[in-house]
Every structure is written in structure tokens, then in C-alpha cells.
Amino acid sequence: MRISFLGTADAGGVPLYGCDCIACVRAQATPAFRRGPCSALVEEGGTRILLDAGLMDLAERFPPASLDAIVLTHFHPDHVQGLFHLRWGRGTSIPVHAPPDPEGCADLYKHPGLLEFKALRKFEPVTIGTLTITPLPLIHSRLTYGYAIENGMGARFAYLTDTAGLPPNTVEFLCDWKPDGMAIDCSHPPRAQPPRNHNDWNQAAALIGLVQPRRAWLTHIGHEVDSWLLQCPQALPEHTELAHDGMRIDFSERAGAPLLRP
Numbered sequence: 001m002r003i004s005f006l007g008t009a010d011a012g013g014v015p016l017y018g019c020d021c022i023a024c025v026r027a028q029a030t031p032a033f034r035r036g037p038c039s040a041l042v043e044e045g046g047t048r049i050l051l052d053a054g055l056m057d058l059a060e061r062f063p064p065a066s067l068d069a070i071v072l073t074h075f076h077p078d079h080v081q082g083l084f085h086l087r088w089g090r091g092t093s094i095p096v097h098a099p100p101d102p103e104g105c106a107d108l109y110k111h112p113g114l115l116e117f118k119a120l121r122k123f124e125p126v127t128i129g130t131l132t133i134t135p136l137p138l139i140h141s142r143l144t145y146g147y148a149i150e151n152g153m154g155a156r157f158a159y160l161t162d163t164a165g166l167p168p169n170t171v172e173f174l175c176d177w178k179p180d181g182m183a184i185d186c187s188h189p190p191r192a193q194p195p196r197n198h199n200d201w202n203q204a205a206a207l208i209g210l211v212q213p214r215r216a217w218l219t220h221i222g223h224e225v226d227s228w229l230l231q232c233p234q235a236l237p238e239h240t241e242l243a244h245d246g247m248r249i250d251f252s253e254r255a256g257a258p259l260l261r262p
Contacts, residue, residue, distance in 0.1 A: 138161075
């Protein structure tokens with residue numbers, strides 16, 4: 001099973017429009033430090049699943065019939081905006097699995113075009129190709145799910161964004177499930193008061209310590225986190241890395257242990 005981080009930014013992206021902090025200046029000068037809308041691609045054998053659809057060039061990245069499904073964490077625009085163009089294409093419909101949010105986003109439900117929306121239910125696993133995906137409730141301003149993803153050989157990866165902390169039942173599930181890898185929201189540097197909608201550095205580190213995955217990656221990263229790390233280098237929690245756009249993770253079929261690839 002391979003996980004590719006296609007985007008690792010919060011809603012504003014890096015560089016943030018009009019910002020001259022050191023992280024944004026660096027990203028303007030060096031494309032490798034840019035962060036796009038938070039999303040990931042999961043590949044297992046012939047199965048390919050896109051997690052979130054905030055990238056605006058989905059039609060160019062994914063030719064017709066190259067995705068088995070799109071799985072949405074929630075319906076905030078930075079996680080679905082790429083669907084507004086994609087839906088008007090022609091050809092085979094694309095299954096879009098999502099939380100049962102009755103409002104959706106704008107008129108996607110009314111005019112789905114190619115998109116075939118399928119409502120998920122918390123803790124009720126679904127099988128897509130060779131992968132089993134279990135929706136996990138998160139804590140956010142919209143109905144939001146994270147996902148526990150497992151292949152047939154038992155490799156396990158949890159994708160948890162956008163969230164501020166985790167509900168007790170999600171923590172219990174993850175501690176019992178014992179993920180090999182976990183990507184967790186880290187939108188803010190440490191704050192005196194925990195944010196209401198997204199993890200800060202301290203919350204993300206605490207959740208990693210609580211769940212204890214074999215490896216962890218921080219994602220949904222705001223420009224303030226990058227700037228803070230440049231000014232005040234911090235030691236990451238054990239077995240944790242800062243995700244970046246284009247990073248790939250391969251999971252060993254034998255042991256489930258995640259191995260980084262460039």
C-alpha cells in the first residue's frame with residue numbers, strides 16, 4: 001500500500017496570499033516548500049483512492065477511469081473545490097464517498113454530473129477495490145470523518161484531518177486498531193489556548209502519544225507552523241515527520257512497517 005501526500009496545507013496554503021513571513025517568502029522563492037490543498041492518494045495493487053478533492057487540477061492529474069473512488073473528509077471548499085470542474089466531464093461516473101452532511105457544498109448535490117455521491121456512516125467499514133476504509137468521527141465545524149485504511153495484508157494507515165483533538169470513541173478505535181502509520185492535522189504552532197477547529201502542535205503531539213502509531217506524519221500545516229519551525233527548530237515527537245507535498249510512503253506487505261520513499 002502506498003500513500004502519496006498530494007497537498008499538505010491548511011485552507012490558506014503556503015505561501016499565504018500577501019504574507020511576507022519567512023516561510024511564505026521561502027515558498028515563493030523555492031517551489032519545493034509550497035503546500036497545496038490537503039489531500040492524499042492511496043494505492044494498493046490496482047486500486048487508487050483520492051482522499052479529498054481540493055486540488056484544482058484533478059482533471060489533469062487523473063485521466064478518466066484512473067480513480068476507483070474519491071473519499072471526502074468533509075465539505076469545506078478547500079477539500080472539495082476540485083470537484084466543481086471535474087463534475088462536468090464525460091464518461092464513467094466517479095463514486096464520491098463522504099460524510100452524510102445534508103448541506104454538502106454549494107450545488108454539488110443538485111448538479112453532480114459525473115459524481116456519484118455515497119453517504120458513509122461512522123465506524124461502518126466499506127470496501128473499495130482491495131482496501132477497507134472505516135470512517136472515524138472527528139471534531140470540526142462541519143461533519144467530518146477521518147479514515148482508517150487497511151489492505152488485505154493487514155497494513156494499516158489512519159488519515160485524520162481536519163480536527164481539533166479526537167472524540168473518545170475515535171481514540172478508543174485507533175488504540176485498539178494499532179495503525180502502522182497515521183497522518184494528523186497540525187495547523188497551528190503551540191497556542192496558550194487549544195484552537196477550536198484544528199490541532200496546534202501540542203494537540204497533534206499529544207494525540208500521537210496517545211494512539212502510538214509506528215510512524216506519524218503531520219499534515220494540514222499552516223504557514224505559521226513552517227515559520228515557527230524555521231525560527232525555533234523543534235524536536236518532532238518520536239517516529240514523527242513533517243509531511244510535504246509529493247512525499248510518498250510505502251507500507252511493507254510482510255510487516256506493515258511504513259518505509260519512506262523520496
